[in-house]
Amino acid sequence: MSAEDLVGARPFSCGTIIKYTLRIADRARAATTPKKQFMPEHKIPDGSEVYGDAVLYDAEDKQSQDDLPFYLAAARRARGPVLELACGTGRLTLALARAGIDITGLDISAPMLALAKKKAGKGGARVAFVRGDVRSFRLKRKFKLIFIPFNSMQHLADRVDLENFFTSVRAHLAPGGRFILDVFNPHPGYFVRDTEELLPVSCYKDPRGTEQILVEEQYSYDRATQVSRITWHYTRGRTRFASRHLNMRCFFPVELDALLHYNGFKALKKYGDFERTPFDSASPKQVIICRKA
Numbered sequence: 001m002s003a004e005d006l007v008g009a010r011p012f013s014c015g016t017i018i019k020y021t022l023r024i025a026d027r028a029r030a031a032t033t034p035k036k037q038f039m040p041e042h043k044i045p046d047g048s049e050v051y052g053d054a055v056l057y058d059a060e061d062k063q064s065q066d067d068l069p070f071y072l073a074a075a076r077r078a079r080g081p082v083l084e085l086a087c088g089t090g091r092l093t094l095a096l097a098r099a100g101i102d103i104t105g106l107d108i109s110a111p112m113l114a115l116a117k118k119k120a121g122k123g124g125a126r127v128a129f130v131r132g133d134v135r136s137f138r139l140k141r142k143f144k145l146i147f148i149p150f151n152s153m154q155h156l157a158d159r160v161d162l163e164n165f166f167t168s169v170r171a172h173l174a175p176g177g178r179f180i181l182d183v184f185n186p187h188p189g190y191f192v193r194d195t196e197e198l199l200p201v202s203c204y205k206d207p208r209g210t211e212q213i214l215v216e217e218q219y220s221y222d223r224a225t226q227v228s229r230i231t232w233h234y235t236r237g238r239t240r241f242a243s244r245h246l247n248m249r250c251f252f253p254v255e256l257d258a259l260l261h262y263n264g265f266k267a268l269k270k271y272g273d274f275e276r277t278p279f280d281s282a283s284p285k286q287v288i289i290c291r292k293a
């Protein structure tokens with residue numbers, strides 16, 4: 001069945017949606033140093049817009065939970081304070097806090113953090129949410145575990161951003177602490193996709209109504225910057241009501257290993273998924289556990 005078959009027969013049915021796992025996107029312009037001022041609320045520094053509507057993003061985001069047991073086990077093993085970078089609306093942060101973990105969540109998006117705090121208030125979870133940039137945060141605390149889950153590091157597109165990010169992480173790791181990241185393992189098939197093609201990526205109930213929302217993806221890959229430029233088109237019933245950009249830089253496996261090495265980290269384990277399958281050519285993900293070198 002082609003994507004056209006899936007989206008051609010509207011009104012759509014969620015039962016026909018193929019969950020499309022690679023949600024990589026891109027960024028075109030190189031940044032210089034981290035900006036001190038925050039971006040407009042609907043954008044993050046790499047230009048991505050999908051986090052501007054936190055309620056809509058959260059409705060889609062919460063469908064993913066395959067990483068929770070992995071991060072919960074890592075947090076328990078840390079036996080000390082935990083910092084989640086790019087915590088968004090607290091999908092993982094709140095679950096870990098409810099499990100008794102002493103956790104801080106940091107994110108740059110005001111709408112995402114506002115929703116995270118609201119959810120924490122409702123659920124009675126004790127968790128500190130902080131607005132900050134992963135490239136330049138300064139917290140007066142060190143952590144036994146710092147993690148940046150759900151491909152969020154793919155919002156850091158250039159070398160300087162990454163160097164600043166790694167420096168900030170190193171400065172906040174307690175002795176013996178661990179740093180964990182997960183990003184996609186880039187699949188060459190995505191780089192040759194037809195840029196006009198629309199593929200359904202998810203379908204979920206409108207958090208502000210009763211209808212289903214279908215999200216279709218348009219994708220193009222910039223080979224110069226290694227950034228995937230994605231546009232998500234949102235349809236409710238028969239009406240497309242929004243189109244928003246998502247940019248994600250791709251990290252090729254050997255490149256990522258080198259980046260960690262040259263930025264003062266030693267990779268202790270590299271998995272290909274959250275079941276801890278050893279990383280190999282067919283792995284969908286790169287899940288890396290590090291310590292300071």
Ligand SMILES: C[S@@+](CC[C@H](N)C(=O)[O-])C[C@H]1O[C@@H](n2cnc3c(N)ncnc32)[C@H](O)[C@@H]1O
Nearest residue numbers: 044086087088091107108109133134150152155
């Ligand atoms: C894919 S979402 C992940 C949300 C959450 N961690 C989860 O697992 O559901 C990516 C998050 O990265 C945040 N983000 C992107 N660039 C950032 C930056 N430079 N500093 C802090 N947060 C950033 C976005 O605001 C967004 O909430």
